[in-house]
Amino acid sequence: MRLSRYFLPVLKEEPSEAQIVSHRLMLRAGMIKQQAAGIYSWLPFGLKVLRRIEQIVHEEQIRAGHIPMLMPTLQPADLWRESKRYEAYGPEMLRVKDRHSRDLLYGPTNEEMITDIFRAHVSTYKELPLTLYHIQWKFRDEIRPRFGVMRGREFYMKDGYNFDLDKDSALHAYNRHFVSYLRTYERLGLKAIPMRADSGPIGGDNTHEFLVLADTGESEVYYDRAVTDIQLGTRQIDYESQAQCQSIVSEFTSLYARTDETHSVSEFSAIPMERQQRARGIEVGQIFYFGTKYSEPMGAVVQNANGQAVPVHMGSHGIGVSRLVGAIIEASHDEKGIIWPEGVTPFHCGIVNLKQGDDATDKTCNWIYARSRQFGLEPLYDDRQERAGAKFATSDLIGLPWCITVSPRGLNSGVVELTCRKTSNRENLSVDAVIERLSRIYRAHIPSQIATA
RNA sequence: CGGGCUAUGGCGCAGUGUGGUAGCGCGUCCGUCUGGGGGACGGAAGGUCGUAGGUUCAAGUCCUGCUAGCCCGACCA
DSSP, X not given: OBGGGSOOOOOSSOOTTOOSHHHHHHHHTTOEEEEETTEEEEOHHHHHHHHHHHHHHHHHHHHTTOEEOOOXXXXXXXXXXXXXXXXXXXXXSEEEEOTTOOEEEEOSOOHHHHHHHHXXXXXXXXXXXXXXXXXXXXXXXXXXXXXXXXXOSEEEEEEEEEEESSHHHHHHHHHHHHHHHHHHHHHTTOOEEEEEOOOGGGOOSEEEEEEEEOTTOSEEEEEEGGGGGOOOTTOOOOTTOHHHHHHHHHHHHSSOEEETTTOOHHHHHTSOGGGXXXXXXXXXXXXXXXXXXXXXXXXXXXXXXXXXXXXXXXXXEEEEHHHHHHHHHHHSEETTEEOOOTTTOSSSEEEEESSTTOHHHHHHHHHHHHHHHHTTOOEEEEOSSOOXXXXXXXXXXXXXXXXXXXXXXXXXXXXXXXXXXXXXXXXXEOHHHHHHHHHHHHHTTOTTTOOOO
């Protein structure tokens, strides 16, 4: 994309209403525009990040054997009357009437609807286990939305639901989600720590939240510092293997890590003093096992091998996709702006032409632009008639991980400059070498899309 | 929902005390110079001051109602 043809309304000054850094940077980098309290338009640059995250979430869910679908944002109230949650949910639920005065609601979650779909089409244990998920906009009429997309009223969320014949199988589904979530966060460039949590209104006794450590987080967390050293890394995972999933879950849950709702002072103080860590975190996902809480009242039953009708065991699992955009920025920025992890960056690299209109720099930039695209890279070429300072400031603000600077000075020695946003490290490379370098870097993140030299 | 506050060109703000010509910085447009960290100079466009009513010869400014948004708290992916 050429910046001169793009829509990137960056702000030089701090928007006054934004308090936390991710919100400020999202506004300044032209990612979002607020339309009402807790409701945002996603401008092109922000949408690209949202889509990258969404894509990674999809890939990891599908890898774990979970099946994508799509449910509507508006739901009939009757489904929620069946589960007794229509009244119980309270004013957080946005209720609307259609022209026939029928009660509808903008879905805050989808347990009821997925259960309805399940009971309509599944009647035998032979179709189990089954995990369906979707990524869809939700609405919860928060009392006080704030922090930009971190706590909006409208938010984009992946929510999944597993259906299993018995508790054992459902717990495997729980573990599968646990592991797939770990992988997802690692690909997003985030350190998210699973913590034993409180089940809240969804119910059930088995639940973990995944928290990204950040000073601006809304949750108070307590953990053994050693948990931050555990990584999935590149290990091969067989999601069908109960044993492997269980062992990974055990590995990640053997050390103390709790949110304040489940915090135990006595257990915490048993940790060696120097490893006791108290911090704040942003909740970016939660998984639940809740057994037959919805299947029983809503009649989601299957016939088992003995011909008996039994309610299925269920769980639900969520990842806050829109919230993750903010969470990633909270975890990865500096005083100049955003620093996108390579896995989610909206463009793979910037190209900064330091002398727009100069024959040599224009030609070189155009060549790099075309060539990098041939390799599957998506560059953002700053071809505006701006001075160097303005281009660098924009580049730092929007945070692309790599930036290629093309100047007359460099071209005289046959090189361009590759700058790493995170370290500020600069290297002089030939145009061929710079393409080669970038495609090697991104092959690790998006192997299917990047060509080899 | 309790407490505090705000609303004036695209953005950030002043002007309201003491009613009388709507202003500044940034951005935008045109021109010239400039060209490695938001450059300089010259010119220009752009605002029924959130909204409805009231007081007044006269309201951005005073009064009343309403709406929207922000912050602190209790609640949430």
